[in-house]
Amino acid sequence: MNGRSPSLGTRRLARGAILGVTAVGVVGIAAIGAVIALGVLAVGALAHATLRLARGTRAGAGATDAVIDGEYRVIRDGDGSAAHRLRRLPQV
Secondary structure, eight states: OOSOOOOHHHHHHHHHHHHHHHHHHHHHHHHHHHHHHHHHHHHHHHHHHHHHHHHTOOSSTTTTTOOOTTOEEEEEOTTOOSOEEEEEOOOO
């Protein structure tokens, strides 16, 4: 080398290469993280379905019977009339 600094074109080329490699690395790391997250979600969904099957309940079973704390349920009169009344469900 003759003591001169690299030319401006060489610096730009090196800077562009470094930025390009960095951008590809960041996108690659993000893609790997997304794949890992999807894998964790898939494993969780599979475990949830397996536990549901082990307990013997279906996904739709009990959907109308599920009671949330503080919920009201419509009670029909026994004589078949259209009259409805709301009854506060017992708090457990």
